[in-house]
Amino acid sequence: MYCLHPLYYRSSTTDMEYNFRAIEKKWQQQWQESHAYKVSNDSPKPKCYVLDMFPYPSGAGLHVGHPLGYIATDIYARYKRLKGFNVLHTMGYDAFGLPTEQYALETGQHPIVTTEQNIKAFREQLDNIGFCYDWDRQVNTSDPSYYKWTQWIFLQLFESWYNRSSQQAEPVSTLTAIFEKEGNTRHICPGDRQLQFSAEEWKGFDEAVQRNIIMQYRLGYLDYAEVNWCPALGTVLANDEVVNGVSERGGYPVIKKKMRQWFLRITEYANRLLEGLEKVSFSDAMKEMQRNWIGKSQGAEIKFALKNAAAHIEVYTTRPDTIFGVDFMVIAPEHELIQQITTPEQQSEIEKYLDYVQSRSERERMADVKQITGCFTGAYAINPFNGREIPVWTAEYVLAGYGTGAIMAVPCGDQRDFGFARHFNIPITNIIGDAFNGNEANPTKDAILQNSDFLNGMVMRPAMDVVINKLEEMRIGKRQINYKMRDAGFSRQRYWGEPFPIIYKDGIPYAMDEKDLPLELPYVENYKPGEEGEGPLANITDWVNVAPGIKRETNTMPGYAGSSWYFLRYMDPHNNNTFADRKATDYWNQVDVYVGGTEHAVGHLLYSRMWTKVLFDLGHIGFDEPFKSLINQGMIGGSSRLVYRIRGTHQFVSAGLKDQYETDELHVDVNIVDGVELDTEAFRKWKPDFSEATFILEDGKYICGVQLEKMSKRLFNTVNPNDLVEKFGADTFRMYEMFLGPVEQSKPWDTKGIEGVHRFLKKLWRLFSDEQKGLIVTNDTPTPAEQKVLHKTIHKIDGDTTTFSFNTAVSQFMICVNELYTLKCHKRAVLEPLLILLTPYAPHLSEELWHQLGNTSSILDAPYPVYDEQFTKESAFNYPIAINGKTRAEMGFALDADNSAIEQEVLSSEIVQKWLEGKAPKKVIIVKGRMINVVV
């Protein structure tokens, strides 16, 4: 024995050791062969739908930040399965998008090819981690069998309108029936509020006019909007591709250009999207963000006549009570009135200003409040109540899209108006007396009005209604609810997206026949934009020109099209007759738990909520909120490592000594750094530039600098899950990601700590198995102490898993194993339930030990242990004794002990006596089972 080399043991006793590589491979294979994760749409069990936001399959692959949410849902899905639920847990790919197209432009690789490669790489990485997805249900938004139904849903939007009376979407046929009967008098046109016609007039319109009118009611409609146009690149750019007003690639100027584009009339759903938030359990922060995005406000629309002109300006204000404080008006630079009202004297000034605004992005316009810009139009509006002449300005801080694109400015009550008035020396009228100090605006609603004619002496809040009533009486204004939310742009001048199933006959858009779907994306050789900013599809003339006078739409749909409904497709992914069978959508119903990043807080969630409501209104599904509850996972930040090169040399100096030299900071691959210590050999091999590198060390080590920033390939701080799974196993990796901290919280990645979790799993293994003796589990009856450890753990794990508190669950597993280790417990009656608890977290290891214990069925469907309070009940408690809130001692008392007895014993104790210094205590507070506080 003695003379045997240790390696001999290792090789001969592989079964006795925690050999995670063999175990994980073995069980992943077995589960695949036994179809362990196949989910049926037909089950007597209660259903549970657990969903991840599906990834965009980028070329960079998954880094350790991505699986955080996936692991969380995987644990939850496995837990619900153990609890007896039929769990739908799926994964797919949001595969259309700009980066893939950009990559195609740069390398000539077709997006279909790169997408396929990327998906394959993602799948390999995901499989490595041991998820329980039903892969037969995988979706890919760029697959024609999927986008056939995205196109179909778009046609539903195109062929419907929102009936404000019934508060729901209806087919356009009901709208034309109404027009034929009574015109549009009872159904204001959302696209043109001035539009009014009778039944007779409607019947008199030709088809082009009729279809043009219907277009202004459709939920999917055409309109004109501005895009970022870069003449030098000849293409339309995403906001992301524009930096400081110039293109990110090349730095060319970007201007705004009006183009005909598709929109979704999401504003019709504003109120339902707002009210629907009451029915779902999202975090308060998430609901608040969506509420703010929708931005419901109540106020008034007021018409101001213009001096010496027939036109009038319509403004929207939430503060009609301040109408006597209006010192100027501002209309948006895009406002259609601007050319009409500008006086000849101001013409050249205004033109200069509009040119300047052309170069500014909306973001810049909103963010730059320090830099006040604007231009006087020369026109004057007339205050309807006192006839006062009010100068009309234009300024970039007023946006065309919100309200009416014009505001009445009240400098004493609005800080931005105040700044503007100060900057341009516009005299300020004070209507709130002492409440306005002349140095800054006061937005109060509770001041008493002065200088306000018939409102004098009134409190502002009730004055709002008085003004609105008067405006309505005078027929120059009305009460108005407004939403900040705008209709959603649904066109992209790009190739890699869903083509629109729309054809134009003599310029009039028509829906394609459903039976001709999908309209497949044609194969192209190059991805250059079409003329005048059209998408690349415009270049394929024989695809575009269907027949003489008949053309296809050349825009494609945006990234959020496919992702707005994918959760429905998972329910019935292979259906070729409908997007998902009604039986399937009725069975699975809402997503019970949806997990994804906050970066999707508004966009994606509002769009999919709207699509769900439309499909519900049209009778295609039976629920109108897609996600019953939502959990936002935090981002995992990269922790970069830096090395310091002495300027002009190949010499690198350790972080602690860098201040003694003039150095340049360089990012170094975190994978060749152990903690903060650089592997200098690996560094020399990392890049040819560094092969000659020499190092100035401290304590014999090269210490790197640390910087927290985004995880990105460019910063060399990405960590590939594959490497960690290879080194520590999937079970360790899963548990470590969870151990890092709360799922919702953002935190930096640090690979170093993973060893602790790995040690824990090895230690757990040793409770079952000894390196020499093999399995050491006994059938003895557990002691009360062992039962207490087990049941405390059952209680904690069960509760923490339900509430997604996986980090504290992992820590409880560690505590449990530590305690069982101390108790030298190797009993089946304790270890078997523990394995079941662990299954959602470390499925491979649990299944292996489960079978080593002699079980023949899979642990994936084992009965979840039940907590029994009798094992954890305490009869006494060790009370902390505080003096004035500061803990000074500890004393044990029975939990049913009498308060006065406790008080007496506490007061007579030596330590309390010392702090009392002979005085009587002012008060003694006893909280049962918690603490005792003596107030001196």
Added chain:
RNA sequence: GCCCAGAUGGCGGAAUUGGUAGACGCGCUAGACUCAAAAUCUUGUUUUCGAAAGGGAGUGCAGGUUCGAUUCCUGUUCUGGGCACCA
């Protein structure tokens, strides 16, 4: 600029409804085993004064409420996310 969130040891983080701040893990420290290393086990680890006993300070910062505040309130600083064509 606006909206939302966060800030606790050297590091990730823990702390029922306001009730022992620092669980668990990393790192570090000292030790056992070993020729040595790895693995494993044991010890200590907020900081400061003190040999110890014991005391002071302490949850971004400044106030407040309370017998008692990481937790509630007011103000403030910094960091992260979003702001409508990145996904």
